[in-house]
Amino acid sequence: MALQLRRKTHESVTYIDRDSAPRIVASGMDFLLEDLPVGTRVIYPNPPIKGLPNREAAIRYALNHPHDCDPLFAQLEPGMKVTIAVDDISMPIPPMKTPDIRQTALEILLEMLHGHGVDDVHIIIAISLHRKMTAPEMKRMVGQKIWDDFYPDRYYNHDAEDPSNLVLLGENEHKEPLRINRRAAESDLLIYLNFNFVPMNGGHKSVGVGLCDYESLRAHHNPNVIRASHSYMDPAGSELGRVISRVGKIADEHLNVFHIETTVNNYMFGADMGFLTKSEDDFTAFDRMKYEAMRYTMKKMPLPAKRAMYNSLKGNYEMIACHAGRTEPVHDLIIQKSMDQYVVPIQGQCDILICPVPDMSPYSINSILNPLLVQVMALGYHFNMYRGKPLLKKGGTLILHHPCNDEFDHNFHPSYIEFFNRLLPETRDANVLRDKYEQEFANNPSYVEMYRRGNAYHGSHPFFMWYWGEGGRQHAGHVIAAGAQNAHVPAMMGWERADNLTEAIAMGRSYMGSSAEITMLHQPIIAIADME
Amino acid sequence: MAAAAFYDLEGTLVSTNLVHTLGFYARNEPGLFRSVKKSAATLLSLPIFAITDQYSRKVFNDLYFKRYKGVSEDRLRYLADDLFLSVLKPAIFPGTYELLEKSRSLGLRQVVVTGALDVSVKPLMEHLEIKDYVANRLEFVNGVATGRLLPPVMAAATKASWIRVFAEREGISLSDSYAYTDSMSDLPMLSIVGHPAAICPDMRLRQTALHHDWPILNLK
Numbered sequence: 001m002a003l004q005l006r007r008k009t010h011e012s013v014t015y016i017d018r019d020s021a022p023r024i025v026a027s028g029m030d031f032l033l034e035d036l037p038v039g040t041r042v043i044y045p046n047p048p049i050k051g052l053p054n055r056e057a058a059i060r061y062a063l064n065h066p067h068d069c070d071p072l073f074a075q076l077e078p079g080m081k082v083t084i085a086v087d088d089i090s091m092p093i094p095p096m097k098t099p100d101i102r103q104t105a106l107e108i109l110l111e112m113l114h115g116h117g118v119d120d121v122h123i124i125i126a127i128s129l130h131r132k133m134t135a136p137e138m139k140r141m142v143g144q145k146i147w148d149d150f151y152p153d154r155y156y157n158h159d160a161e162d163p164s165n166l167v168l169l170g171e172n173e174h175k176e177p178l179r180i181n182r183r184a185a186e187s188d189l190l191i192y193l194n195f196n197f198v199p200m201n202g203g204h205k206s207v208g209v210g211l212c213d214y215e216s217l218r219a220h221h222n223p224n225v226i227r228a229s230h231s232y233m234d235p236a237g238s239e240l241g242r243v244i245s246r247v248g249k250i251a252d253e254h255l256n257v258f259h260i261e262t263t264v265n266n267y268m269f270g271a272d273m274g275f276l277t278k279s280e281d282d283f284t285a286f287d288r289m290k291y292e293a294m295r296y297t298m299k300k301m302p303l304p305a306k307r308a309m310y311n312s313l314k315g316n317y318e319m320i321a322c323h324a325g326r327t328e329p330v331h332d333l334i335i336q337k338s339m340d341q342y343v344v345p346i347q348g349q350c351d352i353l354i355c356p357v358p359d360m361s362p363y364s365i366n367s368i369l370n371p372l373l374v375q376v377m378a379l380g381y382h383f384n385m386y387r388g389k390p391l392l393k394k395g396g397t398l399i400l401h402h403p404c405n406d407e408f409d410h411n412f413h414p415s416y417i418e419f420f421n422r423l424l425p426e427t428r429d430a431n432v433l434r435d436k437y438e439q440e441f442a443n444n445p446s447y448v449e450m451y452r453r454g455n456a457y458h459g460s461h462p463f464f465m466w467y468w469g470e471g472g473r474q475h476a477g478h479v480i481a482a483g484a485q486n487a488h489v490p491a492m493m494g495w496e497r498a499d500n501l502t503e504a505i506a507m508g509r510s511y512m513g514s515s516a517e518i519t520m521l522h523q524p525i526i527a528i529a530d531m532e
Numbered sequence: 533m534a535a536a537a538f539y540d541l542e543g544t545l546v547s548t549n550l551v552h553t554l555g556f557y558a559r560n561e562p563g564l565f566r567s568v569k570k571s572a573a574t575l576l577s578l579p580i581f582a583i584t585d586q587y588s589r590k591v592f593n594d595l596y597f598k599r600y601k602g603v604s605e606d607r608l609r610y611l612a613d614d615l616f617l618s619v620l621k622p623a624i625f626p627g628t629y630e631l632l633e634k635s636r637s638l639g640l641r642q643v644v645v646t647g648a649l650d651v652s653v654k655p656l657m658e659h660l661e662i663k664d665y666v667a668n669r670l671e672f673v674n675g676v677a678t679g680r681l682l683p684p685v686m687a688a689a690t691k692a693s694w695i696r697v698f699a700e701r702e703g704i705s706l707s708d709s710y711a712y713t714d715s716m717s718d719l720p721m722l723s724i725v726g727h728p729a730a731i732c733p734d735m736r737l738r739q740t741a742l743h744h745d746w747p748i749l750n751l752k
Contacts, residue, residue: 161634410742417745445537445634445710446729446747453627453750 011047012344012527014279016040021280024291025501026358026523027401027483028369029310030298031276031291034501040518041350045277045525048267049341051318058322059105062260063112066325067333072109072258075189078117083187084109085126085158085211089137090362091197092264097314101262103143105193105322110146122183123155126192126210129217129458130363131412131451132157137366160213160458161448169254176219176243178250180211189256196263196334198381198526199233199342200241203331204248207257214442214460220244223430226470231384233528235335252327260324261334264317265341266526273313276524310359311366339528346391346529351516352508353392353476354501355382356401356523363457363465367409371489372416374402376465379472379479382521388531391519395477397508401501404484411455415447419462424492430470438463478511480504535708536664537635538695538721541646541653543714544731545631545660545751546623551581553652554599556619560611574599589687589717593647597670600649601679605672608651616655624660625732627751631712632660641704645691645721666694692720712749716740 014020016036023042025034036042052058063072076082086102089095106123113121123146125133138155139147146155158181159165167182184190184207192210196202209217220243226232228239235241251257269276273294275287283291298306321337323330355378359369369377378400383390392398408417423437438460441447447459473479473494481490481497482504490497498504509516521527542549551574558570577599584592600608632642644665646653657665669682684690699706707726711718716736722728730741731749741748 408745410745410748414745414747421745443634443638444727445631445638445640446712446727446749448634449627449631449749449751450747452630453752 009347010345012044013346014042014044014281016042021283023280023520023522024276025354025401025520026276026356028357028403028405029306029359030403031295031358032401032483032501033295036520037505037518040354040520042279042520042522043344043346043525043527043529044279044522045266045268045527046341046344048265048318049320051265051267051320052322055101055104055319055322056108058319059108059260059262062322062324063108066258067323067329068326069258072191072324073112073116075256075258076113076116076118077188079120080118080188081120081186082113082118082122082189082191083181083184084121084123084191084193085181085184085207086123086141086193087195087201087206087210088125088127088130088133088157089141089365090130091195091201092315092317093197093360093362093365094268094313094315095140095365096264096317098140099143100141101195101264101319102141102193103146105260105262106142106146109191109193121150121154122187123150124181124184124211125157126206127157127160128210128212129160129214129451129461129464131455131457134366134455158211159452161452166213170250172246172250174219174246176247177216178208178247179213179216180207180251184211185255187255189258191258191260194259194261196261196338199235199335199338199528200238202261202334203235203241204245204251204327205241206248206259206327207251207255208244208248214458216247217460217464219247221464221467222434223467223470226467227474229384229471231386231390231471233381233384234387237387248327257327258324259327259330260322261330262319262322263334263338263341265320267316267318268524268526269313270316277522307359307368342526342528343387343530344527345532347532348517349389349393349531350391350396350519351393351512352397352399352505352518353383354399354401354505354518354520356521357382358523360524363461364409367412368407369402370408370413370416370420371404371406371493372420372462372465374400374404375493376468378402379469379476380465381468383469383472383475385521385527386529386531390475391521391529391531392476394475396475397478397480397511397516398472398476399480399482399498399501399504399508400495401482401504402484404481404486404489406486406489412457413462414450414456415441415444415459416457416462416465419466420492428494430467430473433463433466478508480507533705533708534639534641534703535710536641536643536699536702536704537710537712538643538645538725539711540691540713540715540718540721541644541656542648544712545625545628545644546620546656547625547752548619548623550596550648551578552619552623553615553648554596556615557600557603557608557611560614585717589647590685593668593681593685593687597668597681598679600670600677603677605651605670605675605677608649608670608677612651613655615652616659620652620656621659624656625751627749628660631749631751632662635710640710641702643695643698645686645694647686664698666698688717689720691718692724695721695724713737722746
């Protein structure tokens with residue numbers, strides 16, 4: 001009876017009973033079927049909020065009814081210099097089906113600008129220290145027409161290592177500098193087009209991070225700021241958000257920024273793969289058949305083919321809100337809507353948190369989820385998906401499920417390889433890594449060139465990924481890598497290893513007691529646990 | 533301890549290779565007949581150069597520098613500026629300037645170690661503001677090239693030896709130093725520094741770089 005009652009706490013929370021179906025557990029590119037202990041709490045994503053029926057109209061409405069500033073058309077003058085900065089494809093995950101929201105919004109914006117005699121327009125992808133998007137990715141994001149009209153001279157990636165194209169806007173009272181893209185800074189109007197996928201995105205982070213350089217980023221991308229963030233997915237409790245805001249405000253003080261934010265529902269997969277976000281207890285026979293077909297196919301496929309297929313997955317996301325105007329009111333409204341979609345009320349922390357890790361991450365689009373990214377997804381992103389207090393008790397056991405292959409993308413993540421092989425054997429202390437090595441990597445001429453002329457993440461990026469996991473690392477008493485196919489990757493990360501989930505749970509219980517409360521985040525998931 | 537960045541030149545910082553230089557000198561032979569004859573001979577030698585380069589850089593050098601036999605030292609010096617302006621300068625990779633600038637900003641000594649001829653690279657080194665460089669030197673008798681090189685011949689392991697000696701003499705830490713090349717023949721040079729990298733590498737070096745997790749740059 002008690003179990004029956006517990007099953008109904010929220011539509012996105014299920015407790016495992018004796019007769020519950022086995023659960024799908026994501027692990028890299030595989031989706032395994034596992035029996036979980038009775039009483040395990042499984043958290044699913046909320047059902048998608050219905051998308052706006054006419055997103056073009058919603059974007060136009062936002063442009064014409066902005067918050068705390070004049071409508072966009074009223075700010076335009078013939079001959080003015082305008083820069084549109086857009087978020088890169090690190091969000092959403094997986095990339096959305098075309099047309100991307102950014103394409104739709106850009107088409108509307110460019111039409112409006114042209115109609116008002118504004119032709120000096122540049123579109124800059126605000127990559128910050130992310131990798132530069134490849135030409136096919138850029139084309140896919142904006143569509144053929146914008147591509148033909150703007151690429152490459154007026155549609156390009158921001159370059160955080162081009163000193164001649166960066167300009168110092170100023171410093172705040174904490175001596176935190178903000179140096180941003182010169183073209184954006186010297187425009188009469190800077191329009192920032194944001195794609196808000198998780199609550200950490202958007203707001204002052206858009207201009208203040210997306211268009212900045214390494215030195216500006218150091219002010220907030222450091223272990224101490226991350227440790228003080230509870231969590232960085234909750235704007236109210238995020239020290240990261242606070243520091244970014246005070247740095248980002250420098251941009252609003254110096255520039256005329258027209259901020260556009262959009263957010264989407266969590267309609268990740270269509271009918272074909274939709275079963276992955278559904279409770280297994282509600283599976284139809286057809287769902288089970290689709291799952292078995294997928295599992296069989298993935299098992300038989302060679303790794304490169306599997307990865308190609310995995311990377312070809314596209315999200316069905318629909319826009320649920322669009323606001324424009326001044327940065328802060330716009331961001332507040334978008335966060336509110338985003339939280340409406342993601343928040344799942346949860347009662348009570350758990351002793352053991354199971355966090356399967358599928359090969360989906362903002363940093364591995366069209367690439368590989370290397371060990372550092374596995375780390376950031378488990379101890380960074382998923383651990384931080386809470387509001388109030390963490391889902392996992394302090395000193396609890398976090399079980400991640402991933403093969404943890406020692407595999408890196410040489411084009412996209414070259415500095416990660418050196419970080420992993422050279423630095424982690426020496427220390428895992430984030431502050432030591434920052435003090436001793438971060439600047440060496442950031443200034444390594446090879447990594448700088450690979451960032452500038454290739455498609456590599458900045459040399460300092462693996463450090464940020466390590467700091468990003470600092471909250472989870474400091475909080476969890478034990479981290480167990482279930483399903484890891486080698487011993488050295490977990491060892492290098494400071495994790496224990498288990499062959500499978502059953503073994504990992506047994507290990508977790510040996511630390512936390514046989515009556516340990518277990519919770520699993522059912523992956524793929526975007527949900528914020530609202531802890532009571 | 534000080535550190536340095538060691539660069540191969542041709543194919544690494546500039547897109548040309550030794551044959552472009554030879555072709556330039558052949559085209560500029562005095563007299564139409566000699567110019568055509570030398571150019572044709574250079575053209576016909578290309579497959580042999582390609583094969584020998586794959587086999588051994590030493591054999592390649594022996595064959596290649598024989599083509600200079602009979603050329604006067606004055607003439608090589610006289611044509612060096614033209615060679616720089618018309619062949620080498622346009623061939624400098626756009627990323628070369630950025631790489632050198634970033635490297636300099638870290639306080640690294642800039643050192644070019646090349647198998648090209650010293651007379652032909654001098655203007656390029658001045659243009660790139662690189663003071664430390666070592667290149668191959670032709671042997672001249674009575675001001676005329678014999679087609680042989682004076683030792684040490686800069687190729688493969690000799691480059692690495694030269695770098696070791698240079699580093700010891702100048703108090704440079706090799707483990708903090710960088711090396712860049714495009715060719716598998718320079719593997720020894722990459723192997724002795726702490727931060728090796730391949731630039732627009734040939735297929736064999738690309739595989740090696742991937743195997744050793746070395747950065748692969750494209751300066752184009």
